[in-house]
Amino acid sequence: MSKPSYDPKNIKKIHAHLHSHLPSDPALRVKALETLLVNKGMVNPSNMDKWVEAYSEDVGPKRGAQVIARAWTDPAFRAQLMSDASAAVDAMGFSGPASGHLQAVENTDSLHNVVVCTLCSCYPFALLGMAPNWYKTAAYRSRVVREPRAVLAEFGVDLPADVAVKVWDSTAELRYIVIPQRPAHTEGLSVDELAKLVTRNAMIGTDRDLKAGA
């Protein structure tokens, strides 16, 4: 097998060549890469189609919402989720990319949690699917560690000054999922009905007060 050079100078040179010579349209650039990999025998395009389907249909924030709804209704599961989230989601059949070192953090009346990756854009794909674009932008990555309350306000979350904010910057292979608070007046709802109330943003931490009748 070929080996990387591990030489940043070599990479900078290659990036400069790619910058000068590749078409500027990203669709054409990705197509060129796909064609090359198919010709080299490294990917099967029909498998690629199915990966796109998987992350459009089955693997997405609906999985995370199932986990949260179960945590709201099943104290033993919630305790396992807090102590070993990787095992808890594996038991639900939701293992996958970035679920190997999963941590759950819970909101309370006096605490709000929000997740970011300032250095790249690490995200718990297996539970939340594809990351929103905003999560990957310079605006979110730069600001949410420094002025989380201002960013949350842009998302419509106005936190009183006496509610603490914990920002989790995913600098290693640990990935975070926020357990939002269960909305009031939802006592009679089933797990599936509760799951429908859980928003993707609430599991990232850019949403807080979930509504009983979403």
Add this chain to the structure above:
Amino acid sequence: MDGIHDLGGKLGYGAVDVNEPEQPFHNDYDGRMWAISRTARPTGIGIDWWRHVRELIARDDYLNRSYFDSWAQTEMAALVDAGICTLEELLDGCKASGDIPQALTYVEILAENARKAANFGRPVSTKPLFSVGANVVTDMQGHRGHTRLPEYARGKPGRVIKHHGGHVFPDAAARGDEVAGHLYTVAFCARDLWGADANTLDEVMLELWEDYLAPA
């Protein structure tokens, strides 16, 4: 490395687009690139070196090109660097030279997805230097190559809130050496990072390797 990717706390990047429609892929090429990253045969290119290759993208391209476009450029640069293809092949195409992997069913793809929960924990022979509750101070200078200590958290006092045992040390892995180091979650008071503007109750938590930390 003090690169453009190290964005935490930097000013001037504007508002967050909170009205973005919620959908898995915003362009067809987002999905194609994601799928390439999931299903390509192993190349020997590790995650830490791959991240470093992405960090080395020129400043304007890093900031202005879309996320999956930058994945494509990272993948291409890493493949050329490792000798798996040439620049000319990327630009002009190449003849089919290998059998493509076997087609899988949708159910098999979902099963493959479930197997992608990688374990980055590794045995480490030294005892941990810090226990939960220990006060620490982070390295002032940072590391020159790939590193996971962001600039905003350098030379700062923090408190260990969790020990995770040994994990692959990215600074070494990005140079091709797999070494394990003790990994901790360290809590920083927002005021120690950002000054008096920050709410006294707020904290920022990072996962940091022992190599980045000294006793306070």
